[in-house]
Amino acid sequence: MRAEITYRLSDPYVDAAQKNSQRQLALTIAAVSQGNEGRVPLNLCLILDRSGSMGGEPLDNVRQAACRLVDALDCRDRLSVIAFDHRPTVVVPNQTVERPESIKEQIQGLRAAGGTCIDEGLRLGLEEWAKGKHQTIGQVFLLTDGENEHGSNERCLKFAQLAAEYNVTLHTLGFGDAWNQDVLEKIADAGGGTMVHIQYPDQAAEEFQWLLRRVQSVGLTDAHLELQMAPNARLAEFKPIAQVAPDTIELVTQTEGNRVRARLGDLMVGVERAVLVNFYIDATSSRVLPGSTPDRQVVGTVQVTYTDPQRPGATLASEGLAVEIQAIAEHRPQMDEEVQGRVLALAKYRQTQLAEAKLQQGDSAGAATLLQTAAKTALQMGDTNAATVLQSSATRLQTGTVLSDAERKQTRIASKTVLRSE
Amino acid sequence: MIVCPNCAHVNPAGALTCEACFSPLPQILHTNCPSCGAEVQPGARFCGSCGFDLQQESQPVQVSTEAATPEPSEEVPEPVATPLPDDETDLRSRAPARTQLQQISACLIHVQTETRIELPTSVQVIHIGKPNNLIPPDIDVSGFPDSDIVSRVHGDIRYEGDAFYFEDTGSSNGTYINNVPLPPGNRHRLRAGDRIALGKGDKVSFVFKMG
Ligand SMILES: [Zn+2]
Ligand SMILES: [Zn+2]
Numbered sequence: 001m002r003a004e005i006t007y008r009l010s011d012p013y014v015d016a017a018q019k020n021s022q023r024q025l026a027l028t029i030a031a032v033s034q035g036n037e038g039r040v041p042l043n044l045c046l047i048l049d050r051s052g053s054m055g056g057e058p059l060d061n062v063r064q065a066a067c068r069l070v071d072a073l074d075c076r077d078r079l080s081v082i083a084f085d086h087r088p089t090v091v092v093p094n095q096t097v098e099r100p101e102s103i104k105e106q107i108q109g110l111r112a113a114g115g116t117c118i119d120e121g122l123r124l125g126l127e128e129w130a131k132g133k134h135q136t137i138g139q140v141f142l143l144t145d146g147e148n149e150h151g152s153n154e155r156c157l158k159f160a161q162l163a164a165e166y167n168v169t170l171h172t173l174g175f176g177d178a179w180n181q182d183v184l185e186k187i188a189d190a191g192g193g194t195m196v197h198i199q200y201p202d203q204a205a206e207e208f209q210w211l212l213r214r215v216q217s218v219g220l221t222d223a224h225l226e227l228q229m230a231p232n233a234r235l236a237e238f239k240p241i242a243q244v245a246p247d248t249i250e251l252v253t254q255t256e257g258n259r260v261r262a263r264l265g266d267l268m269v270g271v272e273r274a275v276l277v278n279f280y281i282d283a284t285s286s287r288v289l290p291g292s293t294p295d296r297q298v299v300g301t302v303q304v305t306y307t308d309p310q311r312p313g314a315t316l317a318s319e320g321l322a323v324e325i326q327a328i329a330e331h332r333p334q335m336d337e338e339v340q341g342r343v344l345a346l347a348k349y350r351q352t353q354l355a356e357a358k359l360q361q362g363d364s365a366g367a368a369t370l371l372q373t374a375a376k377t378a379l380q381m382g383d384t385n386a387a388t389v390l391q392s393s394a395t396r397l398q399t400g401t402v403l404s405d406a407e408r409k410q411t412r413i414a415s416k417t418v419l420r421s422e
Numbered sequence: 423m424i425v426c427p428n429c430a431h432v433n434p435a436g437a438l439t440c441e442a443c444f445s446p447l448p449q450i451l452h453t454n455c456p457s458c459g460a461e462v463q464p465g466a467r468f469c470g471s472c473g474f475d476l477q478q479e480s481q482p483v484q485v486s487t488e489a490a491t492p493e494p495s496e497e498v499p500e501p502v503a504t505p506l507p508d509d510e511t512d513l514r515s516r517a518p519a520r521t522q523l524q525q526i527s528a529c530l531i532h533v534q535t536e537t538r539i540e541l542p543t544s545v546q547v548i549h550i551g552k553p554n555n556l557i558p559p560d561i562d563v564s565g566f567p568d569s570d571i572v573s574r575v576h577g578d579i580r581y582e583g584d585a586f587y588f589e590d591t592g593s594s595n596g597t598y599i600n601n602v603p604l605p606p607g608n609r610h611r612l613r614a615g616d617r618i619a620l621g622k623g624d625k626v627s628f629v630f631k632m633g
Contacts, residue, residue, distance in 0.1 A: 239441070
């Protein structure tokens, strides 16, 4: 396995006489297989909410979904299952899936009762996961249906950050419509994972399988993007770097002068991560990076560092990639359509976030306008499913009604990712 | 500095796309008044400094997709051949030639400089203020003395059913009609001879004239 980076600029040309041209750099990063490499076993931990509200159909479906997950795992894969109400318990201790029937029996014994403390579930889950972390790909699925009434959201976030440090990826699954999308999104973003919405109980198995296929495609882990901008280029002042595919995430960056580092987490085979960098370049400057010529300027260099679970202990690095822009006279804008799509993905997310901020301030007319803008953006990028969701939320606000819990979740998910068609 | 019309984020110079919401930003290059050379916003109907009817010249409005510093060599329109009149009140004689006959004509006279500004009746709203990217003023007063007390988005004159109304659209220093403060959001129906002062102290004042 190796990491591959490619880049495109929003406009590959810049006016040679311009001191201040704004461009977006779209980087795509993926794991590429080098022939017949076997799959590295997963070390999967399910942390399942079994609080009283999960009683009946919800927990029945979650049990079934978890059992189907067991069936889909390989005997070399490791699994642990934690259940939590206001206290956590180990339902299935960390083990290889050699005796799937006995594991499924343990899962079937899950009963609903008690309150909700997500952080305690997370704590015990990470502890159990760590028992089999060597030469495996670490993944946690955290499922909850409600607010963290007996716990601390702050502590959840701490555990999510800890998970990233331990190199285990944390995905969140919101069940029904009463969970907190702000908390689950933050946990998934910090944990390098995906946030999934299981709106109806009978979708649980399907969503579990989808997420399993996603984590089975992980080839490399703990990837970090390292970007060095040229002296004649500067990053945008406001949130200059964001992931825009497969989900939109405001990346946490460490910046040192013109050097930026951001954690990407897992790299998958066949599922690209795309990162958008917003910057300005002075094409007239003589303070350029080595390798630049007057008409081909190096805007910056990019590298990805990562670990290969098959070669434990070593931090590997991709080749350095020089991002070049062509400086020409009398420049006419030439938009790159692919990058335009990436820009629209981030615009859709940011516009929806701004709408939600307005909503929080009680400005529902302002929120409606921004949601409508976001819907137009979604349409422009060809994401008709999101456009429908965002427009219906905008219309709802315009008619003076409030968004239901379900609509708020749908709006968030629609803004963050390209909705899968049914 | 460019304020995003979509989310109000303040973007640095050179931004084409809002750094916060990634909406395209309006790219406005200043043009210069062909009469007095003062900087005016594209789309402004009158020069704030000399009251010159800019639309009469049908000068091209330069909206670029690239952020750029204006290049005076090619961007500035040809100077107008007619020399500037010595006496500013003579501007009256250069009142723009109307393409349509109008039953109503109205103007503002800037008290401090005796500049006359014709009010068009072809549009419903005339924005008064100073250059900004949210609501570019139709009447740009930035060239008048003491214009620092006037807000960028100060007030509107509305033309409805043969009558003109003044409203303050949320200025910082207020508007006084015949020395009485006009509460923001309130409309005042203008009558010939009304004195409109933008900001306190009667420093930037206009007399409304009709007919
Ligand atoms: Zn904006
Ligand atoms: Zn002028």
